[in-house]
Amino acid sequence: MAGHSRRRFLGYLLAAPTLAVAVPVGEEFAMPGEASAALPSNPEIADLLDLSDLLNLAAAPTSGLVAVGVQADGTVSFALPRAEVGQGITTAVTMLIAEELDIGMDKVRVTLADARPELLCNQLTGGSNSMHSIYHPVRAAAAIARLALLDAAAGQWGTDASRLTITEGVISGPGGRSAPLGSFAKAAAGTRTKQLSAEPKKRPSLIGTPQSRIDAHDAVTGRKQFTMDLRVPGALPTMVCRGPHINAGVGSVRNLAEVRAMPGVTDIAVISTGVAVRANTTTHCIDAVRALRVDWRGGTVDGETDASVRAELRAITPPMPPPMPGAETIDLEVDFAFASNSALETNCAIADVRPDRAEIWAALKAPIPAHNEIAAKAGLLPTAVRVHVVQGGGSFGRKLFHDAALEATEASKAMGKPVKLMWHRTDDFRHGRVHPMSTSKIRLNHSGENVLSYEQRHMATQLDLGHGFGDAITSMLDKLPVADLTFNQVFFLTTQAMPYDFGITNQTLHEVPLKFHTSSMRNVYSPNVTGAREIAVEMLAKKLGKDSLELRRSFAKEERVRAILDKVAELGEWGKEMPPGTAQGIGIHVEYKSCCAVLVEIDCRPETVHRPVEEEGVTGPRVMRATVAVDVGVPVNPRGLEAQMLGCVNDGIGLVLTESLHMDRGLPLEGSWDNFFYTRQWNTPLDVRVFVMPKTTEEPGGAGELGVAATVGAVACAYGRATGTMPTSFPINHGTLSFEPLPRVPPIPQSPTDGLEHTF
Structure with missing residues (x-):
């Protein structure tokens, strides 16, 4: 909570058979008093209201509808209204509960809550908001549970609760008396709901210490259950045959009876996104999908290519204001191509739709909107639908959408049978969600x-x-100092805090409403916006003859930003001598109540770049070393935070150097991991160091996306310093197509692509 400083937690002991504690948000968020007019008159709204604050505000009315429970066997349960997609949130929440109750982490059972529509905006995972939003409520609930257990033990032992302690799950008191805390769970339970308050643990011993993931062993031994691992009775593999263009519809199927008679095939149904095939095995599904002969209707972006989209972006670019009298200017225009979320787990869902009810299983970061749309797709009342949130194999923004769950619902309803629907990798790249193409124009x-x-x-x-x-932004629009702005623009402005004191600052978003499948990708707008800004800062330093780091430091608004710059400069040996063709680069980013600095060393000498023989067609430099300093206020689990930064660094490297989608006639050409050059072994840094700053505030900020934008800025600037030419189009290898595209729809051959250099 913004500005949280109170010394006591407030919450409710719930009427329940065993101990259950719920905690609503006890403090209202203060709206920024200075922002009273329309947003364009106060363009730096992100300095006043971060997106994370906005999400907390939207969630506040229902934040008390989640509870920590203590069972008689000494285990503690919590149904987390957030998704686990590899970011480690279940581990962090386990730490918070174990901290306040002084029990082992192995005694805490954190599960993922099913979709709960009554939570409204309080079951959303995104914007690096999870830790910021639930840190105090979860700690408070556990602290109040601790108080209730001590009171119950004191009542049974005829002593004062202040004379009792809990250590490693055991309550101890005068005279050597002790008992497991679970033995008091029933006595501590309330017959009616009442309000209580408790003090948080004064000196946390677990929070802030590096802890391994609670699911790490299951993950590496194959025991972890993802959607496709679940065994739902009757659910058979199901895949969808899709068209040669994005959003292409089915006109007719010429060989439906023939394919239905193929070995292993049980059902075929035309759905809104293509032709769904259900079969005994995935192999049978693939064979049937390849055999289908479909006449397709046109899609929504059939004629669009990289060049046409880029032209449309240029066409909507508002004019820049004229240079200030007597001032010098730096003008810059930076392009970013489409990119893929590229989660390891493809889109998938299990659905069992019956005439009177439906049950869905999927990794969902926004399960409430998914629940509502699934009910509509199934033609059922929301109360007849149950949506289970499953742990996901990566997301990076992709699992905010529930496309596979809707397809599975539609297929199951049409077939009258349970389905286990999975997208194959080519569909994930070509018909999945893409990070928008963009152009950023700057005048300094x-x-x-x-x-x-x-x-x-x-x-x-x-x-x-x-x-x-x-939904969250819309629910807050009437409370925000905005006028005539879309919620995309509000989202943009509440995420683009300016870390530099650059005088009058104005950042605006302008979007072309093309009907691509788009989604937030890790760090959303920020990698492109911040990357362009950091290039402009580098150009300013060069023009003024200033050291790049010192110039950033001199303009930094906050002391914590100067501190992370100092730390990466120290650990990354900023300013050391580098051979020609190599260089250092630095970038910073402020968002989610957190800040991050990244310093990289890049080698752009062709003779020193090593890569496997099979990737000889790929040209480009290698980031040899990366140093990260990150300040998230309260680092709950430094080990988890380090892992997040490692992932962010690889994401940022890919966006600058190698990874993109080539759009051609309404479809990306990339159709496999071989085609989509996410950061590979040959361009992953040999040396990565992450320094987690000690606690600087009383609450944790966000971290899951924080390092991407700073890395983009650092790598771009390093490349410019090493080559002598600052790049302005990303990724730098996008103009060369180094693979032969897969067919659009088998067996239709792929025609040549205009405007691209082919190096097969």
Whole structure:
């Protein structure tokens, strides 16, 4: 909670058979008093209200509808209204509960809550908000549970609760008396709901210490259960035959009877996104999908290519204001291609739809909107639908959408049987969600070393926020100092805090409403916006003859930003001598109540870049070393935070150097991991160091996406310093197509692609 400083937690002991404690948000968020007019008159709203604050505000009315429970066997349960997709949130929540109750982490059972529509905006995982939103409520509930257990023990032992302690799950008192805390769970339970308050643990011993993931052993031994691992009675493998263009519809199926008679095939149904095939095995599904002969109707972006989309972005670019009188300017335009979320787990879901009810299993980060749309798709009342949230194999924004769950619902309803629907990898790349293509235009006015103003116009294909984020922002629009802005623009402005004191600052978003499948990708708008900004800062340093790090440090608004810059400079040996063709680069990013600095070393000498023989067609430099300093306020689990930063660094490297989608006639050409060059072994840093800053505030900020934008800035600037030419189009290898595209729809051959250099 923003500005949280109270010394006691408030919560409710619930009427229940065993001990259950719920904690509503006890403090209202103060809206920024300075922001009273329309947002364009106060363009730095992100300095006043972060997106994470906005999400907490939207969730506040229902934040008391989740509870910590203590069972008679001494275990503690919590149904987490967030998704676990590899970011480690279940481990962090386990730590919070174990901390306040002084029990082993193995005694805490954190499960993922089913979709709960009554939670409204309080079951959304995104915006690196989870830890920020649940840190105090979960600690408070556990602290109040501790108080209730001590009171119950004191009542049974005829002593004062202040004379009792809990250590490693055992309550001890005068005279050597002791008993497991679970033995008091029933006595501590309330017959009616009542309000209580408790003090948090004064000196946390677990929070802030590196802990291994609670699911690590299951993950590496194959015991961890993802959606496709679940055994739902009667649910057979199901796949969808899709068209040659995005959103292409089915006109007719010419060989339906023939394919239905193929070995292993049990059912075929035409659905809104293609032709669904259910079969005894995945292999049978693939064979049947390949055999289908479908006449397709046109899609929604059939004629669009990289070049056409780029032209449309340029066409909507608003004019920059004229240079300030007597000022010098730095003008810059930076392009980013489409990219894929590229989660390891493809889209998948299990559905069992009956005439009177439906049950769905999927990894969902916005399960409430999913629940509502699934009910509508099934033609059922929401109360007749149950949606189970399953742990996901990665997301990076992709699992905010529930496309596979809707397809599975539609297929199961049409077939009258349970289905286990999975997208194959090519569909994931070509028909899945993409990170929008964008162009960022910047004008920086300066007079000598004094920056007078900073203007940034960010143009992008429209980002689909038609999930939980849209609901949360919409619910808050009447309380925010905005006028005539879309919730995409509100999202943009509450995430783009400016870390530099650059005078009059104005950052605006302008989107082309093209009907691509788009989604948030890790760090959403920020990698492109911040990457462009950091290039402009590098250009300013060069023009002024200033050291890049010192210039950033001199303009930094916050002391904590200067601190992370100092730390990466120290650990990364900023300014050391580098051979020609190599260089260091630095980037910073502030968001989610957190800040991050990344320093990289890049080698752009062709003779020193090593890669496997099979990837000889790929050209490009290698980031040899990366140093990260991250400040998240309260680092709950430094080991988990380090893992997040490692992933962010690889994401940022890929966005600058190698990874993108080539759009051609309404479809990405990439159709496999071989085609999509996410950061590979040959361009992963040999040396990565992450320094987690000690506690700097009383609450944790977000971390899951924080390092991507800073890495983009660092790698781009390092590349420019190493080659002598600052890049402005990303990724830098996008103009060369180094693979032969797979067919659009078997057996239709792929025609040549205009405007691209082929190096097969």
